[in-house]
Structures are given as structure tokens and as C-alpha cells.
Amino acid sequence: DAMVIQNPRYQVTQFGKPVTLSCSQTLNHNVMYWYQQKSSQAPKLLFHYYDKDFNNEADTPDNFQSRRPNTSFCFLDIRSPGLGDAAMYLCATSTGGAGTDTQYFGPGTRLTVL
Amino acid sequence: EDQVTQSPEALRLQEGESSSLNCSYTVSGLRGLFWYRQDPGKGPEFLFTLYSAGEEKEKERLKATLTKKESFLHITAPKPEDSATYLCAGGGNRDDKIIFGKGTRLHILP
Numbered sequence: 001d002a003m004v005i006q007n008p009r010y011q012v013t014q015f016g017k018p019v020t021l022s023c024s025q026t027l028n029h030n031v032m033y034w035y036q037q038k039s040s041q042a043p044k045l046l047f048h049y050y051d052k053d054f055n056n057e058a059d060t061p062d063n064f065q066s067r068r069p070n071t072s073f074c075f076l077d078i079r080s081p082g083l084g085d086a087a088m089y090l091c092a093t094s095t096g097g098a099g100t101d102t103q104y105f106g107p108g109t110r111l112t113v114l
Numbered sequence: 115e116d117q118v119t120q121s122p123e124a125l126r127l128q129e130g131e132s133s134s135l136n137c138s139y140t141v142s143g144l145r146g147l148f149w150y151r152q153d154p155g156k157g158p159e160f161l162f163t164l165y166s167a168g169e170e171k172e173k174e175r176l177k178a179t180l181t182k183k184e185s186f187l188h189i190t191a192p193k194p195e196d197s198a199t200y201l202c203a204g205g206g207n208r209d210d211k212i213i214f215g216k217g218t219r220l221h222i223l224p
Contacts, residue, residue, distance in 0.1 A: 006157075031210060042201070042214035043158070050210060090157050099145035099205025100165065103212065105157035 003027070004106035006091050012112045013081050021076040021109045023091030032074040033103060034066060035090040043090055049074060078111075086113045116141045118204050120215035127192055128223050135187040135218045137202030146205040147185050148212060149178050151198045158201055161187075192222045 005024045013019040023032065031050050035043035047056045049068045063085070065077040078085055088110050092103040119138045127133055139147065146165055150158035162171045164180040171178050175196065177188045187200055199219050205212040 004157075040216070040219075042216045045211055048210060055210065088155075092157075099141075099143075099207060099210075099212065100163075101146070101205070102148060102160055102163050104160060105150075108155070108157045110155065 004091055004093055004104055006089075006106040006109050008109060009107060010110050010112070012114065013078075014114050015082065016080045019078050019081055019111065021078075021089050021091075021111070023074045023076070023106055024072050025091075025093045025106075026072070027093055027104065028071065029093035029095050029104075030071075031094045031096065031101075032068060033092040033094075034064075034074070034076050035092065036085075037088045037090055037108075046076070081111070081113045083113050086111055116204070116206055116213050118202055118213050118215040120200075120202050120218050122218060123216070124219040124221070126221045126223060127189075129193055130191050132188070132190045132192070134189070135200055135202075135220070137185040137187070137215055138183060139185070139202075139204045139213075141204035141206040141213060143207030144204055145207055146212070147180050148203040148205070149185070149187055150201040150203070152201055152217065153198050161200075189220070192220075194222045194224050196220065197222045 007022045033048040034046045037043045068074045088108045091106045094101040094103045149161040152158045162178040167182045199217040201217045203212040203214045
């Protein structure tokens with residue numbers, strides 16, 4: 001089945017130690033998104049790629065970076081994780097990125113910062 | 115500013131007790147209204163997309179409806195396995211983003 005895959009499902013890192021989260025998709029969608037979701041809160045968009053075009057949200061900290069080397073893969077790099085970065089990180093994809101296009105989510109990566 | 119507000123924040127129902135979840139939106143030029151189900155520790159699972167006022171969609175015990183100001187997710191004769199957080203999101207005409215509400219945590223008691 002076509003799907004969005006995230007690895008790892010659980011990631012533990014130390015304060016200040018860089019970490020990379022991975023997302024891959026077999027849907028061949030043009031747009032890939034990264035969200036941060038904290039407990040009982042709405043998913044918060046960090047950034048998204050429309051093909052190779054990177055779109056950063058204005059309030060996304062510089063500590064968060066992303067790479068999309070090809071259509072199928074997208075990475076989230078957290079350069080110096082702080083305790084406040086502990087959260088669920090969700091990857092999603094959509095065909096066109098417009099307000100009409102459904103986003104399909106992966107299972108998420110739960111990040112713990114010690 | 116575009117906004118999506120869901121109510122109630124939490125809802126406890128007995129098995130078989132039908133109810134509705136509300137999603138009010140102020141999204142400029144709404145182009146799509148999305149409903150997702152999210153189980154604890156998992157990513158949101160897509161349920162429905164509604165595009166225009168008056169539209170309705172159904173899936174098993176769930177039915178989603180849309181007006182010009184709000185959407186409802188009606189759940190008929192729910193079962194314990196329907197327990198989850200239900201997220202609503204709106205997509206407008208300004209950019210590629212959709213705006214999420216905070217969700218309604220639904221708990222169905224056996």
C-alpha cells in the first residue's frame with residue numbers, strides 16, 4: 001500500500017545533541033510537510049517543500065532545518081535540541097499543496113530530550 | 115487571521131449514545147475542510163474532505179457536514195473503538211497550508 005513512513009518511531013537524544021528524523025513516501029506526492037505536535041495541542045507546521053521549493057514558517061526556530069534530496073525523502077534536522085523540543089514530529093504529504101488537497105500523515109516520531 | 119475552533123475539548127459518551135462534534139472556522143476563502151482521527155501516539159488518519167456548504171460525507175458511524183461557518187462530525191451509535199481525538203482543519207486560498215483546530219478528545223464508555 002502507498003504510504004508515508006517515518007523513522008525512527010521513537011528517538012531519545014541529549015540536550016544539545018543534533019538529531020535527524022526521516023520521512024519517506026510512496027505516494028509520489030509533490031508536497032511534503034513537517035509538523036510539531038505537543039500533548040493536547042494542534043499540529044504546528046514547521047515548514048514544507050513543494051517539489052524542491054522550501055517554505056519556512058515565520059515562527060519556526062532556526063534550530064530546525066530540513067532537506068529534501070528527492071521526491072520520496074525528506075529529513076528534519078534539529079541542530080541543538082532543547083527540552084522544549086520534546087514532542088511528536090509528524091510528516092505529511094499532499095498532491096498539490098493547495099487548500100483543497102488532502103494531507104496524508106505518517107505515524108510520527110516521538111522525540112525525547114534528556 | 116484564519117482560525118479553526120473545535121468544541122467541546124473533550125466528550126465522554128456511553129456506547130450507543132449518538133452526538134456531534136463541532137468545528138467553527140474563519141478561514142479566508144475556504145477551499146477544503148478536513149477531518150482526521152488521531153489515536154494516542156500515532157499520526158492523524160484521514161477521514162473526510164468537504165469542499166462546499168451543504169456537502170455531506172459518511173463512513174461507517176461517522177457523518178461530516180459543512181455550512182458556511184462550521185462543520186459537524188456526527189457519530190451515530192458509537193462503539194468504544196471510536197474513542198480517539200478528532201481533528202478538524204481548514205484550507206484557504208492564501209497558501210499551501212491548512213489550519214488545524216486543537217481537536218476533540220472523544221471517549222466512548224462500554
